[in-house]
Amino acid sequence: MNAVLAIAKLVIKEIFRKKDFYVALILTGVILCYAASLKFYNVSNVVRYLMEIGLMLIFLFSVILTAALAARQYPSEIQNRTIQVLLAKPVSRAQFVAGKFLGAFFAGAMCFVIFYILFMAVTKTKAEAFSFVLAFQTFYLFLLNLLVLSAMACGFSYYLTTSANVSITLVLYLLISTYGPGLKEASGKLFWINRYLGEACYYVLPHFEFFDLRQRFIHHWSPLSANLVIFLTLYALTYASFFLWLGWLKFRKQIL
Amino acid sequence: MALAGFFSFAIDRQLHSSQEAFDFQDALFRFVGSAKEAVGDTLFLKADSYYHGGGEMHYEETPGELEKEGRVEHREEESAYAEEAASDWIAGINHQIKSYEHYHLAKTEQKEMLPFFALATSLDPHNVEAILTAAYWLDSHLGKTDAAIETLLKSEKSNPDAWEIDDSLAKIYFSRLKNYSAGEKYFFDAIQKAQSRAVDEHTIADLYFHLAESRRLQNKKEEALQAYRSALAHLKDTDPLSFKKTVDDKIRELSA
Numbered sequence: 256m257n258a259v260l261a262i263a264k265l266v267i268k269e270i271f272r273k274k275d276f277y278v279a280l281i282l283t284g285v286i287l288c289y290a291a292s293l294k295f296y297n298v299s300n301v302v303r304y305l306m307e308i309g310l311m312l313i314f315l316f317s318v319i320l321t322a323a324l325a326a327r328q329y330p331s332e333i334q335n336r337t338i339q340v341l342l343a344k345p346v347s348r349a350q351f352v353a354g355k356f357l358g359a360f361f362a363g364a365m366c367f368v369i370f371y372i373l374f375m376a377v378t379k380t381k382a383e384a385f386s387f388v389l390a391f392q393t394f395y396l397f398l399l400n401l402l403v404l405s406a407m408a409c410g411f412s413y414y415l416t417t418s419a420n421v422s423i424t425l426v427l428y429l430l431i432s433t434y435g436p437g438l439k440e441a442s443g444k445l446f447w448i449n450r451y452l453g454e455a456c457y458y459v460l461p462h463f464e465f466f467d468l469r470q471r472f473i474h475h476w477s478p479l480s481a482n483l484v485i486f487l488t489l490y491a492l493t494y495a496s497f498f499l500w501l502g503w504l505k506f507r508k509q510i511l
Numbered sequence: 512m513a514l515a516g517f518f519s520f521a522i523d524r525q526l527h528s529s530q531e532a533f534d535f536q537d538a539l540f541r542f543v544g545s546a547k548e549a550v551g552d553t554l555f556l557k558a559d560s561y562y563h564g565g566g567e568m569h570y571e572e573t574p575g576e577l578e579k580e581g582r583v584e585h586r587e588e589e590s591a592y593a594e595e596a597a598s599d600w601i602a603g604i605n606h607q608i609k610s611y612e613h614y615h616l617a618k619t620e621q622k623e624m625l626p627f628f629a630l631a632t633s634l635d636p637h638n639v640e641a642i643l644t645a646a647y648w649l650d651s652h653l654g655k656t657d658a659a660i661e662t663l664l665k666s667e668k669s670n671p672d673a674w675e676i677d678d679s680l681a682k683i684y685f686s687r688l689k690n691y692s693a694g695e696k697y698f699f700d701a702i703q704k705a706q707s708r709a710v711d712e713h714t715i716a717d718l719y720f721h722l723a724e725s726r727r728l729q730n731k732k733e734e735a736l737q738a739y740r741s742a743l744a745h746l747k748d749t750d751p752l753s754f755k756k757t758v759d760d761k762i763r764e765l766s767a
Contacts, residue, residue: 293626295625295626295628295629296625296629296649296653296655296658297655297658298622298625298653298655300622301622301623301625301626302623303561303623304623304626304627436601436602436605436609439599439601439602457601458601462601462604462605464605464608464609465604465605465608467608468608470565470566470609470610471608471609471610473565474561474564474565474610475564476564476565476610479607479608480607483604483607483608486604487604
């Protein structure tokens with residue numbers, strides 16, 4: 256476990272050493288403050304548009320930062336020839352995969368926590384009241400989203416180059432988040448094998464839209480039931496394990 | 512090189528000083544470019560979605576239903592969504608996460624639509640429906656009659672042939688502000704514009720009736736009588752008898 260945490264710590268340090276996070280943070284801060292300062296027809300305390308912009312920005316930046324970080328871990332170890340040094344120590348290949356994944360996930364989660372605190376601080380200046388339960392559920396489910404995403408990028412990193420991995424992970428993420436719910440209905444209109452492929456994608460790929468509670472949070476709907484939250488946690492853990500297993504499957508017998 | 516640099520700065524300063532002050536709309540226009548009309552129309556639909564609690568509306572509502580605040584039942588449509596939710600477990604979870612029900616914003620929350628009206632009318636100044644809807648909400652529900660008039664006057668310049676804008680302005684002056692001379696002017700303009708386009712006879716009769724009312728309330732008896740007669744001339748057998756009777760009564764009252 257110590258070896259896994261040590262590898263994870265290095266990954267976490269990496270995200271805060273690079274400028275990407277700070278650029279995203281400053282950009283989010285500037286856009287949020289500017290959006291909060293806008294007044295429409297001199298009416299005060301209009302807040303839902305600000306929540307919508309804010310959540311969209313922090314979700315987007317967190318996803319990009321996490322996917323990019325997770326995707327470059329293994330290829331950069333190969334490129335810099337540091338993997339041999341690392342594996343010469345008492346670190347198994349499974350521990351390496353787990354450590355890289357945990358590091359990428361926690362680094363992405365830490366970025367998201369900072370973005371979310373900034374978002375809540377700006378929103379609180381304008382909002383009269385909002386549900387803290389939903390604020391927490393939105394936060395928690397997006398963490399699960401990052402968990403699946405970082406596992407997916409980590410798993411793919413053993414098969415693909417960094418740029419291909421980042422592109423495929425982000426395209427899959429955006430497509431499933433946007434069109435996931437309607438994929439089955441849309442594939443029903445396709446011909447023969449395409450229909451089966453569409454339906455297979457619908458059932459096999461992780462449904463990232465499950466973790467997006469923005470509509471509920473912004474428009475003051477009731478929180479999700481505890482059972483559903485537990486189910487979604489198990490769903491995220493299953494997919495994360497699957498992607499990591501996929502990565503380990505390739506890496507365990509790879510000649511370095 | 513230094514001289515070229517000096518000149519480039521001088522030219523740049525000249526270019527910038529000739530432009531209008533940089534404001535929010537400039538930023539939006541630069542960002543969305545020639546797609547601004549499409550973005551504007553999307554934002555107008557977004558305002559509709561906000562009115563319905565963030566959900567997408569798939570069915571028509573009567574004017575009476577639209578005026579209701581809080582939850583509005585549409586049993587047939589909602590049971591159809593429930594059936595769709597039961598089709599497979601992924602759809603079921605999506606139906607629990609994204610709310611497929613809808614409610615109408617309460618009076619205190621209706622201001623949340625304003626950013627989208629402001630942006631939709633700025634980005635697409637030719638979207639008359641968006642302009643009229645924005646003016647309606649500002650005047651009738653948010654008590655911002657001045658802002659409604661300002662929006663309509665501004666959009667009149669972009670849509671000089673739109674009789675609906677004059678009609679809305681006239682109705683605000685007539686019903687809300689009891690400024691009958693301004694109401695008369697805009698009803699008259701609306702009739703001129705409506706007659707040059709293929710507007711139905713009933714609408715023109717209604718405009719004449721309101722023109723006549725504006726004149727009657729200013730004690731312009733002869734002119735009012737003339738407008739009532741014009742209204743009557745545009746009424747057809749298919750129009751409600753009560754309207755025809757009202758016009759007849761008014762003519763009889765003024766002729767006496």
